[in-house]
Amino acid sequence: MFVDKARIFVKGGKGGDGCVSFRREKYVPAGGPDGGDGGKGGSVIFEVDEGLRTLMDFRYKKKYIAQNGENGRGKKQFGKNGEDLVLKVPPGTIVRDEKTNLIIADLVENGQRAVIAKGGKGGKGNIHFATSTRQAPNFAESGSLPDERWVILELKLLADVGLIGFPNVGKSTILATVTSAKPKIANYHFTTIKPNLGVVEVDNKSFVLADIPGLIEGAHEGIGLGLEFLRHVERTKLLVHVVDISGIEGRDPIDDFDKINGELRQYAEKLSKKPQVVVANKMDLVQSEEVYKSFEQEMNKRGYEVFGVSAATGKGLKELIRYIAKRLDEIEEIPVVEEEETFKYYTIQENDQEEIIVRKENNYYILEGKRIEKLFYSTNFDDMDSLRYFQNFLVKKGIVDKLKELGIQDGDTVKIFDFEFEFYD
Incomplete structure (x- = not known):
């Protein structure tokens, strides 16, 4: 899992x-x-x-x-x-x-x-x-x-190649065919709800291929599996964009291609500029060769290399894998920053434990914080030297001054955890 x-x-x-x-x-x-x-x-x-x-x-x-x-x-x-x-x-x-x-x-x-x-x-x-x-x-x-x-x-997956595309276009079948991965495959949408990984070996080379959950419109806003999908695309070097060329579900491959890239662009501009290889899957179901040729010409005009394959029969997959391996050698890995929050790092402060909170609640003056807790449990209240050390610490750290600013008077009660003390200046 x-x-x-x-x-x-x-x-x-x-x-x-x-x-x-x-x-x-x-x-x-x-x-x-x-x-x-x-x-x-x-x-x-x-x-x-x-x-x-x-x-x-x-x-x-x-x-x-x-x-x-x-x-x-x-x-x-x-x-x-x-x-x-x-x-x-x-x-x-x-x-x-x-x-x-x-x-x-x-x-x-x-x-x-x-x-x-x-x-x-x-x-x-x-x-x-x-x-x-x-x-x-x-x-x-x-x-x-x-x-x-x-x-x-x-x-975030550290796969070399990410398979992207709408649900049910055949990404899982391609992964299972070219690797030893065994993803769950069925003919309904959102079969893949978690990314699957596989290692592809070709010509004494190997690379990691990820079948990433299918994308839908509005994904950049978190609709469906959108943000979960997009998070895994960030660190891939190359995207293999799979479309259903057969149109058996009434979908237009060019329209699908544009919508997916639109989602990538709205999530992060740099993400949409990652190198892509276009795969026209389900060629065995295409009624007319002209459908594929028309799609190929349009993609070539936009500068994309297109491979017509059939994941079901294995046709065209060897040529695709060899081309991907060659492209990976040519691509420099560029880190993608998907949002400003990537730069917002949590800093563990050394003085987190040093803060002592002084507040007034009803008729009590309350001291709180990890530093006062440490000091309190270090003090031997039966020993005059230890008690004097405790009092001097409160003076040096300005705690007594803060109590006076809150209006404390002689005889008022100071509470530290479940213990109560009378204040005398």
Whole structure:
């Protein structure tokens, strides 16, 4: 089965907590702090594997969480870093942040990597908080919280050649005939609702051929399978435009050809300028040779090479495949930009966790944010030095000033998560 879109949750590992420890060696009656740092949490990393052709692995498992960092230990022993979680994806995978719909990574080349959810930093042990006046700090820093997000994976085929055309013109039959692919084939519209891939081998050369879902009018506006279709056309080097020359369904091949190219043009101008080879299929059903000759002359006037074939009998397909292989050697691959959004990349900010939100709700003054959460759980409220460190942090970061701007008075309640404190300046 070909799966070209998936929605998954990724989360890095939490950083390990710093350790509160003091030297306890014999003959050292007043040993100083020796708590080690916590290890860094593992990150969720996507890596391109050219052996994959589908996002099938992400269809059933939806959540991926990297390993947490180990907590620090005494004797200045650092905690072990959490292992990164490496997820393999096929070439041509785009990773979007679901919340913003912006692109986090565009993964094309084999071995290419992108960090999608960073692990949290390890917390500092109490050895870092010793000063000339605070020689026995009874507190350490908690590990940072990791990045977590829902992401959308989209696979854009990296096929060399794309078969395009209206539904039921014989694209799947051509693919099945010239490759070992086994697409579902039947005589009704929209048989192909997912792209099919096959490898064509001819004259000691090979190329990847994609049978892409049929197109209808209005596709550039998302009607039918339109946008799903057009997304897969972008990275092909050559388009093989298949039309039904027999007209047995009452369709005009020239009109069909113009409509398909019109949809390509309205979706992206560069897309419509890709090299095309025109294939007049179902020649075995043509009543008059003049029908094909008239079509061929019109296409030749427009600068297109035309091949009359019969996918059902195999007639003309060898000549077509040899011509395609020759054209591919002559074409330089030009990346197609289908929309402005391609340039809008999601930037993972280093200070995302640093923001502390200060707000007033009813009679409470509330502090929120990952940074305040980390500080809060690092504080030993039974220890005066730790409490003083906590208070000094709030002053240095301007939190106390923000509370005053909101009108806080002595005796008012400050709420941090489920804990309440009385404010005194």
